[in-house]
Amino acid sequence: MAVVEFDRFSYAYPGSGLALDDITLDIPKGSFTVITGPSGAGKTTLALAIAGVVPHYFGGRQGGSVRVGGVNSSQSSMGEIASQVGTVLADYESQLVAMTAAEEVAFGLETSGLSRSEAARRISQALSMVGLGGLEEREVAGLSGGQKQRLAIAAVLAMSPEILVFDEPASALDPEGAAGIYELLADLNRRGKTVVVVEHQLARVLPYASKVVLLKGGKLEFTGMLPQALEFMWQQPELRVGVPPLWAIKFTLEQETGIKLGNWQTESQAAEELNSLVPASAEGVAKSA
């Protein structure tokens, strides 16, 4: 079932040409969907359109429609969309407004009409889900960059949205931090959230992505499962650079040996499969000698 539906959706920022051009696309409920593509392709704009920020906040011109949870976004307010879609921007620090971690998470709940005890329970629960349990009274200013990002995620989670949208969540992180944040997003996805991420480095999402949306120049180039998306990118000279090194090795080996290899999600899966092939091919060489 689709939880977000773009139907012939086009969008231009005020005074600019089309940033998105005739996009028709479904995001399945419970999926881990990755929006990717070259710089300026329209990835952030598509994420903002799911959150209703485009066009509600920016203005500009829109054609076609976006439906979130079956409701046309142009007939909903940003507040109504926010109850279904939680968004963490690339510049997540700009989303933080409070003094302490608990106040930050409480901020979004203020208009929800929850009792004090229910709000406190939600705050603690949201903080522990992102690995910040027990840090309720910590000053936001004293948190590390990674902790601030997790706090921005907790603030969104407390509102219990069905869909979570992240714009380049790993862009400011080292490889270990990037792996950690994607583990968290995968965990939220396993708990039933529909996760949508903008990510230009597909290597980071190999273990998690169920659907890939590939944009180029504002147009939808390809949409489908991750293996098919990578195959498509491998065939296009200008998109090949976006194929993760592990899959570049896989495609090269397949081309050279004619052996179809598995859909590698991790380096250890690749190593395991390649190791299992070595004795067989060595035996083949021995027999033919």
Ligand SMILES: Nc1ncnc2c1ncn2[C@@H]1O[C@H](COP(=O)(O)OP(=O)(O)OP(=O)(O)O)[C@@H](O)[C@H]1O
């Ligand atoms: N606020 C804005 N006003 C006018 N044009 C904008 C605005 N934000 C983005 N654009 C333009 O819209 C197009 C799509 O931009 P967008 O940021 O969505 O692409 P992107 O794929 O996320 O790029 P990147 O990977 O570089 O972040 C680009 O041509 C960009 O210059």
